[in-house]
Amino acid sequence: MASSLYPLLHALFLLLLLLRQPLFSTANFHRTSSRLRPQAVLQDAALNDSRPPTRFFEVTKPIKLPNTKPCSYHIPQHDFGFTYGKPPFLVDYTPPSNCPSKKFSNIVLEFSATCKGRQFDRIFGVWLGGVELLRSCTAEPSASGIIWSVEKDITRYYSLLRKNQTLAVFLGNLVDSTYTGVYHVNISIHFYPAEENLNSEPGSSWENSASSYHSPADLILPFSRNLPLNDGLWFEIDSSSKIASKEFNVPQNAYRALLEVYVSFHENDEFWYSNLPNEYIEANNLTNTPGNGPFREVVVTLDGEVVGAIWPFTVVYTGGINPLFWRPISGIGSFDLPSYNIEITPFLGRILDGKDHVLGFTVTNALNVWYVDANLHLWLDSKSTKVEGELLKHISLPLALSVLPKMKGLNGTFFTNARRSISSSGWVKSSLGNITTNWTQSFDYSNSMVLESNGNSQTVNQIIHFNDIVLAKLPSSPIYSTKSHKKFTSYLYSNSFDDRGKGTSVYQEKVTLGFNEKKSEAVGLELSKSSLQNVQEAKGNMSVKKKLVVSAFAGTQQVYKYDGSDFCYLRNWETHALDKGSLTSILA
Ligand SMILES: *[C@@H]1O[C@H](CO)[C@@H](O)[C@H](O)[C@H]1NC(C)=O
Ligand SMILES: *[C@@H]1O[C@H](CO)[C@@H](O)[C@H](O)[C@H]1NC(C)=O
Ligand SMILES: *[C@@H]1O[C@H](CO)[C@@H](O)[C@H](O)[C@H]1NC(C)=O
Ligand SMILES: *[C@@H]1O[C@H](CO)[C@@H](O)[C@H](O)[C@H]1NC(C)=O
Ligand SMILES: *[C@@H]1O[C@H](CO)[C@@H](O)[C@H](O)[C@H]1NC(C)=O
Ligand SMILES: *[C@@H]1O[C@H](CO)[C@@H](O)[C@H](O)[C@H]1NC(C)=O
Ligand SMILES: *[C@@H]1O[C@H](CO)[C@@H](O)[C@H](O)[C@H]1NC(C)=O
Numbered sequence: 001m002a003s004s005l006y007p008l009l010h011a012l013f014l015l016l017l018l019l020r021q022p023l024f025s026t027a028n029f030h031r032t033s034s035r036l037r038p039q040a041v042l043q044d045a046a047l048n049d050s051r052p053p054t055r056f057f058e059v060t061k062p063i064k065l066p067n068t069k070p071c072s073y074h075i076p077q078h079d080f081g082f083t084y085g086k087p088p089f090l091v092d093y094t095p096p097s098n099c100p101s102k103k104f105s106n107i108v109l110e111f112s113a114t115c116k117g118r119q120f121d122r123i124f125g126v127w128l129g130g131v132e133l134l135r136s137c138t139a140e141p142s143a144s145g146i147i148w149s150v151e152k153d154i155t156r157y158y159s160l161l162r163k164n165q166t167l168a169v170f171l172g173n174l175v176d177s178t179y180t181g182v183y184h185v186n187i188s189i190h191f192y193p194a195e196e197n198l199n200s201e202p203g204s205s206w207e208n209s210a211s212s213y214h215s216p217a218d219l220i221l222p223f224s225r226n227l228p229l230n231d232g233l234w235f236e237i238d239s240s241s242k243i244a245s246k247e248f249n250v251p252q253n254a255y256r257a258l259l260e261v262y263v264s265f266h267e268n269d270e271f272w273y274s275n276l277p278n279e280y281i282e283a284n285n286l287t288n289t290p291g292n293g294p295f296r297e298v299v300v301t302l303d304g305e306v307v308g309a310i311w312p313f314t315v316v317y318t319g320g321i322n323p324l325f326w327r328p329i330s331g332i333g334s335f336d337l338p339s340y341n342i343e344i345t346p347f348l349g350r351i352l353d354g355k356d357h358v359l360g361f362t363v364t365n366a367l368n369v370w371y372v373d374a375n376l377h378l379w380l381d382s383k384s385t386k387v388e389g390e391l392l393k394h395i396s397l398p399l400a401l402s403v404l405p406k407m408k409g410l411n412g413t414f415f416t417n418a419r420r421s422i423s424s425s426g427w428v429k430s431s432l433g434n435i436t437t438n439w440t441q442s443f444d445y446s447n448s449m450v451l452e453s454n455g456n457s458q459t460v461n462q463i464i465h466f467n468d469i470v471l472a473k474l475p476s477s478p479i480y481s482t483k484s485h486k487k488f489t490s491y492l493y494s495n496s497f498d499d500r501g502k503g504t505s506v507y508q509e510k511v512t513l514g515f516n517e518k519k520s521e522a523v524g525l526e527l528s529k530s531s532l533q534n535v536q537e538a539k540g541n542m543s544v545k546k547k548l549v550v551s552a553f554a555g556t557q558q559v560y561k562y563d564g565s566d567f568c569y570l571r572n573w574e575t576h577a578l579d580k581g582s583l584t585s586i587l588a
């Protein structure tokens with residue numbers, strides 16, 4: 001339990017809340033005006049500030065590492081200045097050659113960065129051979145500078161990390177006389193040799209099958225765009241009708257296939273869960289207001305048939321809603337955006353024919369813009385060149401979506417509900433045996449949105465339940481199974497009113513973000529369980545007089561509780577940011 005006060009008293013900052021009128025044009029590249037995206041960056045009057053930089057972080061459990069010395073690969077520091085419209089930063093990756101061991105228990109990607117000055121939060125991606133390893137967002141700097149790092153376990157990409165590849169980083173940034181922040185970035189990959197395990201005995205053949213089913217994939221196919229590209233290797237999806245797709249062809253000895261999908265949402269869909277229904281926008285003649293209602297899903301198709309869906313967690317980037325909320329604790333998932341798994345194994349029987357097939361990605365109700373790409377993890381039979389399989393069952397019911405609207409002028413109440421389930425089953429016979437894999441996904445979504453005070457106040461309450469079950473078994477013994485239940489909660493309140501007595505406009509915001517998950521996994525007979533409760537609550541307000549912020553207050557509380565068969569981890573944080581009277585400048 002830690003509680004600390006982070007006074008931002010010295011920080012002059014510049015906050016401009018936009019309700020319906022966009023104020024910025026060029027400087028605002030890849031940005032949208034929205035009540036939840038204040039055009040806010042923090043700044044000090046003196047950009048020459050010698051105070052030590054503040055360390056930002058996302059609260060998460062540590063990576064469990066073996067007690068061995070890692071061998072590492074480093075990229076010399078790279079600076080991301082004016083990078084919009086330029087190709088990604090490319091560097092030749094070679095696995096570290098000085099490793100005494102060939103067996104690694106963990107491989108960790110370490111991204112560390114510093115920035116000083118004035119800058120927005122920027123989305124970025126790291127790809128190796130076109131396979132995305134990390135999707136993340138930068139922290140917003142201050143005049144005295146900030147520093148942060150992200151560590152991600154990337155052991156699942158082992159087959160890729162063993163070979164020479166091109167490593168690409170795209171971080172779209174804009175630097176001019178106003179936005180001065182250049183991001184200075186170091187990337188390292190650390191290989192931790194496995195500890196000697198003297199007790200390890202060769203298991204029975206089905207135990208070996210179970211462990212190879214569970215170990216990192218043998219081959220990973222990228223579903224990203226090909227180099228060179230000037231705006232990232234992700235596909236850009238800007239409407240419901242846009243399909244991002246790519247042909248592929250799997251080796252005929254693949255016995256397991258898992259698609260990992262990365263998604264992030266920006267501009268008009270950055271706060272998709274608070275987007276207004278089109279009927280409200282039309283009835284009130286609103287312009288420049290993101291619409292299409294608050295429901296979104298990413299749908300994955302194989303040769304045109306729906307095989308899986310993603311109902312994403314509502315990650316809030318570091319400049320979202322009220323930038324003071326995310327200093328120094330970053331929003332859940334913002335430094336390491338979650339990726340989502342879609343089990344493709346049941347469909348292998350259909351794609352083991354050596355021919356080309358097509359994976360497609362769409363976003364229901366999308367507005368400009370979603371960044372989507374994926375990695376197909378494949379496990380190959382080392383004892384044969386061709387395996388056989390068959391899809392036994394595939395049920396994908398259409399999305400059930402209902403909206404209950406009530407409107408009176410700019411006031412209104414909207415209840416949106418949605419459900420979907422997808423299940424499939426198929427067998428693959430390889431040297432591991434005849435394994436039948438069943439997969440089920442089910443989703444349940446509810447969103448209530450209330451607009452009061454003639455649209456000046458908005459309350460959104462959204463809950464997504466997401467169940468995911470994979471069962472893989474030989475005719476008479478289990479091989480592998482996972483069951484997971486995720487609950488994503490997003491509560492958002494924003495209100496603005498004029499305080500006539502003081503001549504100020506007051507903005508108030510409250511946010512609750514919850515990412516809870518219960519999970520169990522069985523490899524052969526070995527069962528592990530975990531539960532995670534990760535909740536952030538932030539509250540703040542700000543008074544603005546003649547476009548100047550005269551006072552601002554924000555407080556964030558986070559409880560992170562992980563309870564696993566392997567270890568437990570608990571963090572309870574509270575931070576407050578207060579700014580009074582020192583705000584003297586603002587941009588327009
Ligand atoms: C920065 O501040 C220091 C100490 O206040 C001063 O000596 C120096 O000239 C300043 N540099 C610039 C570029 O303003
Ligand atoms: C990057 O690494 C170099 C060498 O270790 C170090 O001097 C520099 O400060 C680091 N930069 C960042 C942004 O961490
Ligand atoms: C990988 O790159 C290194 C450094 O350029 C080179 O020495 C090595 O021969 C390459 N390995 C392969 C398999 O191409
Ligand atoms: C919207 O515009 C139409 C056409 O200009 C007008 O008839 C209507 O009264 C307007 N509605 C509102 C709520 O302003
Ligand atoms: C594999 O198992 C499935 C389900 O039990 C069965 O339908 C199929 O015929 C088996 N395949 C082979 C090649 O034995
Ligand atoms: C897997 O799916 C098949 C085909 O629908 C079904 O017959 C079987 O009972 C399922 N197995 C399990 C363990 O759910
Ligand atoms: C909207 O609600 C506010 C109170 O939140 C009320 O004062 C106003 O009259 C309502 N407007 C309409 C058109 O009903």
Ligand SMILES: *[C@@H]1O[C@H](CO)[C@@H](O)[C@H](O)[C@H]1NC(C)=O
Binds near residue numbers: 540
């Ligand atoms: C802003 O929040 C602070 C702390 O909760 C509170 O004392 C203050 O009255 C609030 N101001 C407004 C205008 O809501």
